[in-house]
Amino acid sequence: xxxxxxxxxxxxxxxxxxxxxxxxxxxxxxxxxxxxxxxxxxxxxxxxxxxxxxxxxxxxxxxxxxxxxxxxxxxxxxxxxxxxxxxxxxxxxxxxxxxxxxxxxxxxxxxxxxxxxxxxxxxxxxxxxxxxxxxxxxxxxxxxxxxxxxxxxxxxxxxxxxxxxxxxxxxxxxxxxxxxxxxxxxxxxxxxxxxxxxxxxxxxxxxxxxxxxxxxxxxxxxxxxxxxxxxxxxxxxxxxxxx
Amino acid sequence: xxxxxxxxxxxxxxxxxxxxxxxxxxxxxxxxxxxxxxxxxxxxxxxxxxxxxxxxxxxxxxxxxxxxxxxxxxxxxxxxxxxxxxxxxxxxxxxxxxxxxxxxxxxxxxxxxxxxxxxxxxxxxxxxxxxxxxxxxxxxxxxxxxxxxxxxxxxxxxxxxxxxxxxxxxxxxxxxxxxxxxxxxxxxxxxxxxxxxxxxxxxxxxxxxxxxxxxxxxxxxxxxxxxxxxxxxxxxxxxxxxxxxxxxxxxxxxxxxxxxxxxxxxxxxxxxxxxxxxxxxxxxxxxxxxxxxxxxxxxxxxxxxxxxxxxxxxxxxx
Numbered sequence: 105x106x107x108x109x110x111x112x113x114x115x116x117x118x119x120x121x122x123x124x125x126x127x128x129x130x131x132x133x134x135x136x137x138x139x140x141x142x143x144x145x146x147x148x149x150x151x152x153x154x155x156x157x158x159x160x161x162x163x164x165x166x167x168x169x170x171x172x173x174x175x176x177x178x179x180x181x182x183x184x185x186x187x188x189x190x191x192x193x194x195x196x197x198x199x200x201x202x203x204x205x206x207x208x209x210x211x212x213x214x215x216x217x218x219x220x221x222x223x224x225x226x227x228x229x230x231x232x233x234x235x236x237x238x239x240x241x242x243x244x245x246x247x248x249x250x251x252x253x254x255x256x257x258x259x260x261x262x263x264x265x266x267x268x269x270x271x272x273x274x275x276x277x278x279x280x281x282x283x284x285x286x287x288x289x290x291x292x293x294x295x296x297x298x299x300x301x302x303x304x305x306x307x308x309x310x311x312x313x314x315x316x317x318x319x320x321x322x323x324x325x326x327x328x329x330x331x332x333x334x335x336x337x338x339x340x341x342x343x344x345x346x347x
Numbered sequence: 348x349x350x351x352x353x354x355x356x357x358x359x360x361x362x363x364x365x366x367x368x369x370x371x372x373x374x375x376x377x378x379x380x381x382x383x384x385x386x387x388x389x390x391x392x393x394x395x396x397x398x399x400x401x402x403x404x405x406x407x408x409x410x411x412x413x414x415x416x417x418x419x420x421x422x423x424x425x426x427x428x429x430x431x432x433x434x435x436x437x438x439x440x441x442x443x444x445x446x447x448x449x450x451x452x453x454x455x456x457x458x459x460x461x462x463x464x465x466x467x468x469x470x471x472x473x474x475x476x477x478x479x480x481x482x483x484x485x486x487x488x489x490x491x492x493x494x495x496x497x498x499x500x501x502x503x504x505x506x507x508x509x510x511x512x513x514x515x516x517x518x519x520x521x522x523x524x525x526x527x528x529x530x531x532x533x534x535x536x537x538x539x540x541x542x543x544x545x546x547x548x549x550x551x552x553x554x555x556x557x558x559x560x561x562x563x564x565x566x567x568x569x570x571x572x573x574x575x576x577x578x579x580x581x582x583x584x585x586x587x588x589x590x591x592x593x594x595x596x597x598x599x600x601x602x603x604x605x606x607x608x609x610x611x612x613x614x615x616x617x618x619x620x621x622x623x624x625x626x627x628x629x630x631x632x633x634x635x636x637x638x639x640x641x642x643x644x645x646x647x648x649x650x651x652x653x654x655x656x657x658x659x660x661x662x663x664x665x
Contacts, residue, residue: 157542176552177545186546193543195536197604206536209529211548264548 106169108133108299109154109185109268114163116149116323123149124160125323131268131301136294138314138331139303142343146323147303148190151270155187156180168267181207182214186266190273190303192253194245200256201241204228207264215265228263235259235289251282255289262293269293270301275309283309311335319343350524357519361512369505375625377508381576383617384511385569389590390597390609391518392565395525396558397595398603401538402455406447406463407594409470410563412585413440414570419480419580422488429510429572436571437564444563448556455541471586485581488574507576511569518565522606525561534558535604566594589633593617596636600643602650611651 109131116124124146131137141147152158154165156177165172167185175183186207195203208224219227232238235255240248248256254274261269271290275283287309294300304310310317310331317334319327321343327334334340348356368376389407396402414436421427421435451462475483494506525531533554536544544551574580593616601612616639620632647654 155546157545176550177542178548178550181546181548189543189546193540195539195543197535197539198532202532206532206544206549207547209532210550213529214548260543260547 107131107166108135108168109301110164110166111150111154112164112166114150114153114160114165116146116153116158116160123323124153126163127320127323127325129318129325129328131299133267133299134294134297135299136290136313136315137299137301138310138317139301139320140305140307140310140317141320144322145320147320148272149323150320151187151272151301151303154180155185155270178210181211181264181266184265184267185270186261186264186268187270188254188257188261188272188274190276192245192257194248194253194256194260196245199242199244200232200237200248201225201228203245203256203260204231204263207260211264231259231263234262234292236285251278251285254278254282254286258286258289258293262298266298268299268301270303272303273305274302275304275306287313307335350520350527353523354516354520357516361516365505365509365512368508369501374502374504377502377504379618379621381504381508381511382621383614384508384515385573386593386597386617387515387610387613388511388518388569389566389594390601390613391515391522391606392562392569393594394598394603394606394609395522395534395565396555396562398598398608399525399531399534399538400555400558402452402555402558403460403595404463404562405460405591405595406465406467407566408586408588408590409463409467410440410444410566411570411573411590411594412467412470412474412582413443413563414567415573415580415585416474416480416570417567418571418574419486419488422574423479423486429507429575433510433514433568433571436567440567440570441560441564443567444559444561445556447563448559452552452555452559467586467591471582474585475582481580483582485579485584486574487579488577490575490578503575507572510572514565514568518568519606519610521561521565522609526606530554530557592633592636596640598650600639600650602652602654604649605652608650608652615651 107130111127111129114124114127127150139147153160156175167183172180205224205228208227213219229238229241232241235258237252237255245256258274275286283306290300290313302310302313314331317331318325319334319340326339326343327337364380389411393404393407396404417436417439418432421432447466451459454462474480480486490503492503493500494503533549536549537551537554541551577584597612597616598609600616602608616636619635623631623635643650
């Protein structure tokens with residue numbers, strides 16, 4: 105099977121600081137990949153390079169068989185690459201339905217041709233129902249709790265009907281039950297055929313979710329494999345716990 | 348109300364004002380009304396970029412002057428009817444708006460605002476040194492006292508008033524239409540969070556270019572009849588501070604997130620300024636703007652529209 109996402113030899117520097125150093129990652133269609141690493145290891149930079157928010161200096165990103173280098177972030181979204189943000193970034197002046205409506209108008213429209221307004225409305229409500237926010241459809245993002253904000257963030261990413269969803273620390277700061285909520289939601293999305301990369305610090309959630317685990321440390325990938333093998337890898341243990 | 352209904356209501360209100368002034372022979376109504384309508388166009392145009400997209404443009408006077416000097420250029424080169432000049436001014440200002448957008452839209456916040464201010468300075472310097480359009484001496488535009496329209500002879504100021512009313516209705520219609528379409532949603536996402544907008548598939552750069560082009564074109568349209576209104580155009584009047592300040596203050600006072608805010612702000616502030624001009628002095632106009640701006644930024648940062656909406660929500664919760 106050909107990889108859905110193929111990141112080859114990506115490097116990114118900020119001045120003299122090397123944020124990413126020759127990263128290689130492949131993600132297969134339908135896979136659930138966990139991406140972990142200590143703070144500052146380059147996880148978010150990698151996501152930004154994959155999604156087009158940052159341009160990598162070296163290396164290539166191939167998605168669905170096509171090269172992504174040089175494409176703007178919105179063009180990558182149009183091709184099926186969606187992300188959620190570490191800190192939720194809702195559109196504050198739009199209510200929840202309209203937050204979901206934006207990717208449909210700009211991404212799904214682009215891919216499938218114009219959708220009827222009623223179809224868009226129905227899909228928005230369906231997505232809000234999926235994340236349990238349908239009762240708050242007409243509220244503004246400021247009226248939501250932290251976990252609801254995270255759910256809105258995921259729903260908005262899913263509204264773009266992506267082939268690959270990158271969830272960047274979607275569970276940070278949440279309680280145990282809220283983490284379970286998000287995990288269940290991510291599993292449901294995966295069952296719908298969406299390939300997911302989960303970036304997370306909460307190891308119990310990562311272990312439960314991931315079929316494969318990749319570890320970044322100081323901009324380098326130090327491990328990639330089955331979660332139970334990776335967490336026993338001495339290099340990974342050293343990176344997390346020290347010498 | 349949909350866009351068509353808004354346009355019809357605007358036309359009816361405009362027609363009522365016109366008939367009132369015409370039948371009762373109140374010439375000043377047209378003189379003051381023209382200025383107010385001109386500010387309706389400027390503030391509505393500013394709001395498309397500043398309010399909808401969140402990009403503050405300090406160069407409104409440059410686009411206004413560009414429209415005015417397009418008229419002066421053709422007046423000297425080959426005189427054309429004012430409606431045609433308005434269209435040409437829209438094209439010229441739209442192109443400059445697009446160019447400004449292309450050069451500056453990778454800037455944000457204060458840097459973008461400073462760049463637009465620089466555009467006004469550069470254009471003013473060019474005009475001051477361009478003899479064909481009068482340079483620093485200015486240019487006289489001679490107009491007749493009356494004009495014949497469809498068999499009716501009306502005062503020239505009434506004609507200018509009617510033209511500006513059409514431009515104002517057009518700008519309100521465009522602004523209203525944008526707010527309720529895919530474009531309007533795209534603009535709102537740019538204002539709220541550009542990175543999240545891109546991640547949702549919104550082509551932010553293209554949309555910002557559309558906004559600068561439309562905004563610039565409408566401001567140019569507001570400026571095109573101005574030389575005929577004022578009779579003598581000089582760089583200091585065309586690039587006047589009042590255009591830059593009013594076109595920002597009026598939407599902020601009315602409310603920047605809807606099409607109706609700039610309209611309310613322009614009618615309110617424009618009328619107040621006209622009243623001050625005839626009762627005190629035109630010198631207090633900018634003082635009025637300044638005081639109201641400070642008041643609204645502190646008390647009602649979302650403008651009058653936001654204030655009313657907040658009260659309405661609070662009332663519904665009771």
